[in-house]
Amino acid sequence: DAGVIQSPRHEVxxxxxxxTLRCKPISGHNSLFWYRQTMMRGLELLxxxxxxxxxxDSGMPEDRFSAKMPNASFSTLKIQPSEPRxxxxxxxxxxxSGGQGDTQYFGPGTRLxxx
Amino acid sequence: xxxxxxxxxxxxxxxxxxLVLNCSFTDSAIYNLQWFRQDPGKGLTSLLLIQSSQRExxxxxxxxxxxxxxxxxxxxxxxxxxxxxxxxxxxxxxTSGSRLxxxxxxxxxxxx
Numbered sequence: 001d002a003g004v005i006q007s008p009r010h011e012v013x014x015x016x017x018x019x020t021l022r023c024k025p026i027s028g029h030n031s032l033f034w035y036r037q038t039m040m041r042g043l044e045l046l047x048x049x050x051x052x053x054x055x056x057d058s059g060m061p062e063d064r065f066s067a068k069m070p071n072a073s074f075s076t077l078k079i080q081p082s083e084p085r086x087x088x089x090x091x092x093x094x095x096x097s098g099g100q101g102d103t104q105y106f107g108p109g110t111r112l113x114x115x
Numbered sequence: 116x117x118x119x120x121x122x123x124x125x126x127x128x129x130x131x132x133x134l135v136l137n138c139s140f141t142d143s144a145i146y147n148l149q150w151f152r153q154d155p156g157k158g159l160t161s162l163l164l165i166q167s168s169q170r171e172x173x174x175x176x177x178x179x180x181x182x183x184x185x186x187x188x189x190x191x192x193x194x195x196x197x198x199x200x201x202x203x204x205x206x207x208x209x210t211s212g213s214r215l216x217x218x219x220x221x222x223x224x225x226x227x
Contacts, residue, residue: 004158033214043159043204043217056214091158102147102208104215106158 004107006092012113018080021110024073025094033104034067034077035091043091049075050097082114117142117209121218128195129226136190136221138205143183146208149215150179150190153202162203163190195225 005024013019025032033048047057049069060067064083069075079086089111093104118141128134138148147166151159163172163179165188171180178191188205202222206215 042219045214048214059214093159103149103161103164104159105161106151108158 004092004094004105006090006107006110008110009108010111010113012115013082014115015083016081017114018078019082019086019112019114021077021090021092021112023075023077023092023107025075025092026105027073029094029096029105030072031095031097032069032075033093033095034075035093035106036088037091037109038088046077046090079112082112084114087112087114117145117207117216119205119207119216119218121203121205121221123221124219125222125224127224127226130195130197132195132225133191133193134195134223136192136203136205136223138188138190138218140186140188140207140216142209143186144209145183146210148179148181148188148205148207150177150188151204151206153204153220155201159204192223195223197225197227199223199225 007022031050034046035043037043046059047067048055052069065079067077089109091106091109093106095104120139122137149164150162152162153159165172165181176193181188202220204217204220206217208215
């Protein structure tokens with residue numbers, strides 16, 4: 001299995017631009033998580049989906065952030081408009097529910113820089 | 116609100132030493148606890164997952180223990196190697212359907 005796939009790996013954009021991050025979870029996994037990691041705040045959960053349905057989006061910082069999961073093999077995290085304080089590494093992770101399947105597998109991350 | 120704390124924030128040891136990383140959580144009613152490793156510029160790699168009904172899990176030179184009553188977990192690394200240098204994070208899950216709450220991590224350096 002290729003693991004969790006994220007694209008792009010690096011994104012540099014200017015303030016005010018729209019940014020879309022993409023994630024392909026591990027085949028067969030039914031839970032998908034979006035995290036943000038910064039030096040100041042550490043690793044924070046933004047939103048997670050179970051069976052393509054958003055379950056907990058309380059970590060989404062504000063209305064500028066939105067996430068979708070149109071099918072079991074694809075999810076997007078969109079920031080519109082982007083701001084310099086959104087600069088961080090964004091991770092996607094997936095898992096299958098229950099027992100040892102609770103192990104979350106992380107993608108390599110997207111390093112976002114907003115100028 | 117669950118809080119997860121890791122001590123120490125950084126640790127430097129000579130190669131071959133056995134070491135213990137600590138993780139504490141405020142609410143003992145957890146579903147499971149997971150230890151991860153993160154290399155610089157990379158994502159997280161799951162090392163061990165302990166269910167609430169378990170006391171420990173072992174994988175190779177790694178052993179993780181869980182004591183719910185005291186709100187603590189430890190990660191024991193035997194015979195440390197330079198390749199073990201990384202940041203180690205613990206995270207707990209309160210219920211089957213809930214989020215992981217991460218600690219801030221312990222940055223480990225194993226010197227040759």
